[in-house]
Amino acid sequence: MRRLPEGWQERPYELIDVVPQGRLIGAEIRGVDLARCLTPALREELNRALLEWKVLFFRGAAITAEQQRAFALNWGELETNPLLARGSADDVVRFDKGGSATPTYENVWHADVTFRERPALGAVLQLREVPPYGGDTLWADMAAAYDNLPDAVKERIEGARAVHDFIPGFARFYGPERLAPLQDRFPPVTHPVVRTHPETGRRMLFVNTSFTTHIVGMEREESDRLLSLLVRQAHVPEYQVRFHWQAGDVAFWDNRATQHYAVDDYAPHRRVAERVAIAGDRPY
Ligand SMILES: O=C(O)CCC(=O)C(=O)O
């Protein structure tokens, strides 16, 4: 089912060890020191692995926030996120959950910042503190989610666009005083329901529970029905990988090709993560 661009060999990767975590999505990368600069060749190898496996795991990387930023910069400019808590720099987002009653948006299936005209290309997340149990993250393969839709559904969504808006997704968690000032800056945008991956040419389902509000030109009820069917594609276990974290582990995902979900099952314990996101381009 997996299609790679012409001329790519599936194996062997010459410079790195790629250890698949399932048939479709997720690979652990061994033999790369994230604390050091990447040569162009190594960056290329990692990019191939990213395009093929969609999320890469680096166990025990234990890098500083500076090194995390430097690694991400190999893929493009970093994105600042005005909605989320700042870490040590403007473009480092810190998730610090005491396992208390403060829910945050990340335990809902989503791709990051699809309410922007140019949603993130990807993100690099490191766990700084892990709870004694739980706190896993899941990623789902949006190419598989698209490929396995019934043909009749594929026909219905061919060429369709959907509206993405941060308000519905964040309103459950942040008050209007926090969200209102951002409404002018991030008005609702539309994206294709099926996007084409700019590097592999593969088609990807591009709607999510957090930010996609409706399909353009459809009656509310019809749009709701179709969207609920589409977003459920991310729930299929065969399209997912689930990662159990140790402190210092790093995940690097392709936000164009995946959705993710951080499981909130570790109360009353604490979990601290730091993320940098890479600016992306306009989906087509
Ligand atoms: O904490 C996690 O595992 C993921 C959080 C998240 O949604 C993100 O970093 O974009």
Ligand SMILES: [Fe+2]
């Ligand atoms: Fe996220």
